[in-house]
Amino acid sequence: xxxxxxxxxxxxxxxxxxxxxxxxxxxxxGTLGVVNFAHGxxxxxxxxxxxxxxxxxxxxxxxxxxTKKDFLGNxxxxxxxxxEAWFGxxxxxxxxxxxxxxxxxxxxPVMIVVGVVMERGLIKHFYKRPHADQILxxxxxxxxxxxxxxxxxxxxxxxxxxxxxxxGALDLGAMIGLKAGAVVYPTWRMIYFLFSLIVIGGVFxxxxxxxxxxxxxxxxxxxxxxxxLGINIDKRFSIMFGxxxxxxxxxxxxxxxxxxxxxxxGMDFLVLSFVVVVVGGMGSxxxxxxxxxxxxxxxxxxxxxxxxxxxxxxxxxIIYVIAIVVLLTRPRGLMGxxxxxxx
Amino acid sequence: MLGLSKKDLxxxxxxxxxxxxxxxxxxxxxxxxxxxxxxAGYPDLMQRIAIFAIFAVGFNILFGLTGYLxxxxxxxxxxxxxxxxxxxxxxxMNILPGILLxxxxxxxxAYLIGFVSLRRSGIYFSILTLAxxxxxxxxxxxxxxxxxxxxxxxxxxxxxxxxxxAARAGGTVATPNLFGLGMNATWKVEALGxxxxxxAGYYVCGVISVLMFYLALRIFRSPFGMMLRAIKSNQxxxxxxxxxxxxxxxxxxxxxxxxxxxxxxxxxxxxxLAGPDRMQWTASGEVVLMTILGGxxxxxxxxxxxxxxxxxxxxxxxxxDTVLHSWFSFLPKWLEDICVxxxxxxxxxxxxxxxxxxxxxxxxFLPGGLIEGGQRIGRLxxxxxxxxxxxxxxxxxxx
Amino acid sequence: xxxxxxxxxxxxFGGLQALGDVNLSVAENTVHAIIGxxxxxxxxxxxxxxxxxxxxxxxxxxxxxxxxxxxxxxxNQMGISRVFQTPEIFGDLTVLENxxxxxxxKRDGAYRLHAFESVADERDITAHAEQMLRxxxxxxxxxxxxxxxSRGDKRRLEMAMCLSQHPKLLLLDEPTAGMARxxxxxxIDLLKEIKARxxxxxxxxxxxxxxxxxxxxxxxxxxxxxxLVEDVPANIKGHPKVxxxxxxxxxxxx
Numbered sequence: 001x002x003x004x005x006x007x008x009x010x011x012x013x014x015x016x017x018x019x020x021x022x023x024x025x026x027x028x029x030g031t032l033g034v035v036n037f038a039h040g041x042x043x044x045x046x047x048x049x050x051x052x053x054x055x056x057x058x059x060x061x062x063x064x065x066x067t068k069k070d071f072l073g074n075x076x077x078x079x080x081x082x083x084e085a086w087f088g089x090x091x092x093x094x095x096x097x098x099x100x101x102x103x104x105x106x107x108x109p110v111m112i113v114v115g116v117v118m119e120r121g122l123i124k125h126f127y128k129r130p131h132a133d134q135i136l137x138x139x140x141x142x143x144x145x146x147x148x149x150x151x152x153x154x155x156x157x158x159x160x161x162x163x164x165x166x167x168g169a170l171d172l173g174a175m176i177g178l179k180a181g182a183v184v185y186p187t188w189r190m191i192y193f194l195f196s197l198i199v200i201g202g203v204f205x206x207x208x209x210x211x212x213x214x215x216x217x218x219x220x221x222x223x224x225x226x227x228x229l230g231i232n233i234d235k236r237f238s239i240m241f242g243x244x245x246x247x248x249x250x251x252x253x254x255x256x257x258x259x260x261x262x263x264x265x266g267m268d269f270l271v272l273s274f275v276v277v278v279v280g281g282m283g284s285x286x287x288x289x290x291x292x293x294x295x296x297x298x299x300x301x302x303x304x305x306x307x308x309x310x311x312x313x314x315x316x317x318i319i320y321v322i323a324i325v326v327l328l329t330r331p332r333g334l335m336g337x338x339x340x341x342x343x
Numbered sequence: 344m345l346g347l348s349k350k351d352l353x354x355x356x357x358x359x360x361x362x363x364x365x366x367x368x369x370x371x372x373x374x375x376x377x378x379x380x381x382x383a384g385y386p387d388l389m390q391r392i393a394i395f396a397i398f399a400v401g402f403n404i405l406f407g408l409t410g411y412l413x414x415x416x417x418x419x420x421x422x423x424x425x426x427x428x429x430x431x432x433x434x435x436m437n438i439l440p441g442i443l444l445x446x447x448x449x450x451x452x453a454y455l456i457g458f459v460s461l462r463r464s465g466i467y468f469s470i471l472t473l474a475x476x477x478x479x480x481x482x483x484x485x486x487x488x489x490x491x492x493x494x495x496x497x498x499x500x501x502x503x504x505x506x507x508x509a510a511r512a513g514g515t516v517a518t519p520n521l522f523g524l525g526m527n528a529t530w531k532v533e534a535l536g537x538x539x540x541x542x543a544g545y546y547v548c549g550v551i552s553v554l555m556f557y558l559a560l561r562i563f564r565s566p567f568g569m570m571l572r573a574i575k576s577n578q579x580x581x582x583x584x585x586x587x588x589x590x591x592x593x594x595x596x597x598x599x600x601x602x603x604x605x606x607x608x609x610x611x612x613x614x615x616l617a618g619p620d621r622m623q624w625t626a627s628g629e630v631v632l633m634t635i636l637g638g639x640x641x642x643x644x645x646x647x648x649x650x651x652x653x654x655x656x657x658x659x660x661x662x663x664d665t666v667l668h669s670w671f672s673f674l675p676k677w678l679e680d681i682c683v684x685x686x687x688x689x690x691x692x693x694x695x696x697x698x699x700x701x702x703x704x705x706x707x708f709l710p711g712g713l714i715e716g717g718q719r720i721g722r723l724x725x726x727x728x729x730x731x732x733x734x735x736x737x738x739x740x741x742x
Numbered sequence: 743x744x745x746x747x748x749x750x751x752x753x754x755f756g757g758l759q760a761l762g763d764v765n766l767s768v769a770e771n772t773v774h775a776i777i778g779x780x781x782x783x784x785x786x787x788x789x790x791x792x793x794x795x796x797x798x799x800x801x802x803x804x805x806x807x808x809x810x811x812x813x814x815x816x817x818n819q820m821g822i823s824r825v826f827q828t829p830e831i832f833g834d835l836t837v838l839e840n841x842x843x844x845x846x847x848k849r850d851g852a853y854r855l856h857a858f859e860s861v862a863d864e865r866d867i868t869a870h871a872e873q874m875l876r877x878x879x880x881x882x883x884x885x886x887x888x889x890x891x892s893r894g895d896k897r898r899l900e901m902a903m904c905l906s907q908h909p910k911l912l913l914l915d916e917p918t919a920g921m922a923r924x925x926x927x928x929x930i931d932l933l934k935e936i937k938a939r940x941x942x943x944x945x946x947x948x949x950x951x952x953x954x955x956x957x958x959x960x961x962x963x964x965x966x967x968x969x970l971v972e973d974v975p976a977n978i979k980g981h982p983k984v985x986x987x988x989x990x991x992x993x994x995x996x
Binding site: 140324 | 631701
């Protein structure tokens with residue numbers, strides 16, 4: 001029982017990432033009818049925003065302290081981050097420590113710009129081209145983006161720690177009255193889960209309660225009619241793209257303490273997020289979110305030792321197996337609507 | 344003859360002649376000249392070009408004719424490679440059993456994956472094939488380690504049973520061979536200041552690729568090929584014409600899977616080492632690029648695309664900063680540095696970046712690929728003297 | 743007993759009764775037209791005839807066999823061909839290939855792995871397809887890509903594709919919709935020729951009265967999902983109920 005609860009929690013953070021990426025994919029797909037193979041790369045860029053922020057904050061100048069000697073007997077060189085020099089040692093150190101949450105501030109504008117530029121500069125020209133061309137060009141873009149990141153940051157994963165205060169673990173078991181130490185869960189993963197709930201809630205209320213969101217939802221239901229009403233969808237398209245990029249980017253930023261980011265993380269997540277979208281039902285936002293969490297949790301169950309000893313390797317393929325079962329039994333996905341992307 | 348029209352027969356003969364003469368044709372620059380680094384007549388490179396041409400020609404039967412874009416064909420290549428190595432380990436270092444098994448397994452895997460993926464069309468199909476290939480990759484990496492030897496890759500070893508020719512194995516593992524003819528056997532001829540290398544492995548790959556090209560040609564000209572093109576054009580009408588499109592699709596998928604399996608088998612036969620990276624999505628993307636770069640739906644396009652990409656991959660990865668500096672040494676120092684800095688990310692280790700840029704460039708500017716590009720230039724050239732440049736549909740369909 | 747028997751067909755979409763108790767009997771080798779104002783349920787009825795929609799109740803029998811729930815290719819293999827409102831052809835194939843495909847489908851059935859035959863060597867099939875093109879006077883356009891044809895020619899080609907299979911029943915969904923007068927007249931002439939051969943049953947859904955009255959042997963008037971009248975054309979023209987439901991409404995509209 002405790003193990004199952006723990007694995008459910010473990011699945012939540014991966015599920016959150018799947019849900020957030022799938023949400024962006026579905027937004028773009030539902031409004032623009034474009035499958036964005038570069039969306040995983042956007043997630044990856046978000047993660048590297050956190051890395052950049054961390055590096056930016058660590059920019060230092062060097063002073064020589066003649067009173068101290070290093071082990072070779074030379075005068076000691078001391079690296080002082082500018083940020084500590086400007087804001088005092090304590091504040092500076094705190095800022096450095098909180099670099100990942102701070103990176104959200106950097107990532108938000110960057111990701112919106114990335115999304116809008118992507119749409120205006122490239123995708124826009126592909127609305128009238130066949131789907132295969134859209135897939136191909138975004139696929140090419142994904143390769144280019146990840147190779148650029150590889151050139152800048154190298155091929156190895158770059159650990160980017162969470163703030164010390166949030167780096168520990170919560171004894172959730174004790175909190176809900178189970179015995180202490182039964183369900184211990186890393187704090188940051190909890191925060192990631194809550195963060196994703198907030199973002200998902202934000203996106204849904206944006207779509208639900210604003211005029212803009214209403215038009216977008218109408219567009220997802222019936223693009224042609226909305227176009228005929230004389231509503232300028234084009235402009236909304238690029239905003240949608242910016243929004244989707246921001247969601248994926250922020251998801252990427254917050255994910256860095258969980259897994260050290262590397263240049264190909266985007267594609268790994270994208271493939272699974274695609275499966276999530278297919279399982280949830282193409283074009284269905286609630287479907288994408290629900291399937292994201294569902295598959296994340298099931299994947300986590302698959303990695304339990306008891307399950308693995310029964311079905312070796314199931315953790316590697318459980319998501320795909322579920323996708324196969326869903327497709328064979330409900331070809332439109334769990335919450336898919338008829339007529340979305342058929343022919 | 345051979346069930347081909349005169350024109351197609353001529354076409355096939357030219358392709359055959361070019362394939363056989365490749366070791367000579369691809370070595371145009373004398374050994375001593377500075378341009379010798381642009382020669383492509385090395386056994387290793389020519390083998391790869393021939394093998395990837397097979398892969399791309401098969402992929403084109405699916406993508407080019409039916410328009411269904413698979414992002415998972417690398418999985419079949421991987422399966423083929425593992426199958427061949429296992430035949431090396433269990434039976435014999437003769438490549439024949441391995442290649443036969445790789446084709447069979449490629450077909451079986453394609454049938455299974457195709458059966459599920461083809462329940463949906465369009466984008467769904469692409470996503471599903473990608474997911475399945477990624478699943479195979481994951482499995483090869485982790486659980487199936489006893490079969491695939493995980494990350495380090497699978498290769499024949501001395502301790503293998505090799506029931507048919509264990510005796511011959513002596514102190515080292517024998518090289519893969521075809522009834523005793525080693526795949527690395529090379530006959531070097533020095534003439535005209537050049538060294539021409541006639542390699543057994545290349546000729547095995549070359550002959551098989553010509554055979555596969557011939558099969559593709561037959562499929563293109565067959566009623567079956569016509570049905571596949573009809574699926575791409577208007578599946579709705581095809582169904583109302585009394586044809587069931589799904590078995591046609593599945594057959595095309597299996598055929599292209601068998602081509603991919605064969606390519607994988609040959610890769611392992613030429614260089615007996617198979618790793619899971621062969622199944623990764625980048626490998627699937629590469630064959631898509633070869634096909635669209637050459638010209639989707641054309642017969643020769645995928646061959647050109649495969650040759651182009653493998654050739655430039657080879658050249659680009661050889662170029663380093665020293666070479667770049669020597670190229671731009673005629674420029675002022677600062678300009679030289681700028682030029683080198685701009686080109687640097689694209690060469691050497693940066694080949695994948697070039698690939699990505701090429702990918703986008705072709706999709707954006709040249710959707711018809713090199714073949715269409717050639718046709719455009721040809722039309723421009725013809726229009727000038729004659730003024731009679733109207734393209735006829737028959738030509739477009741035939742190329 | 744007609745070749746096509748529609749009995750007690752009902753179809754609801756949510757709260758809308760699209761078809762209410764439709765009965766229809768089409769005699770073999772006749773031309774039966776279905777007319778009615780917009781929203782009368784003509785297209786719904788046609789979709790029920792080809793199995794695309796399954797009625798809530800009732801049956802659709804073709805030559806005594808039910809068509810309900812069958813896939814499009816099975817419907818075709820039973821001997822039903824369909825002409826769409828906008829011509830559905832293989833735009834990327836040549837005109838000749840467009841006609842070759844139904845000829846192969848007729849001979850080989852829903853699927854056959856004829857990967858190593860050559861199209862050019864199938865003399866019987868190619869001869870038949872070429873004859874078809876001559877019949878519809880498109881022989882000189884045989885090597886054009888089908889998408890480059892004019893709308894009238896596309897319609898002509900689609901008919902040739904359907905006719906090359908010698909269907910027992912040809913369904914036509916507004917075959918002259920959106921056509922210029924000259925193209926409409928050409929289409930009528932073509933349909934008249936087909937009718938004159940006397941070996942095919944046709945069901946036409948049509949707006950254009952000129953087309954209907956120059957072709958149909960019997961006419962069913964559909965209004966609000968229910969057949970209003972069924973009779974020979976001469977009696978339909980002056981029928982008061984028809985005036986009221988169809989022409990009356992048309993008068994109001996103008």
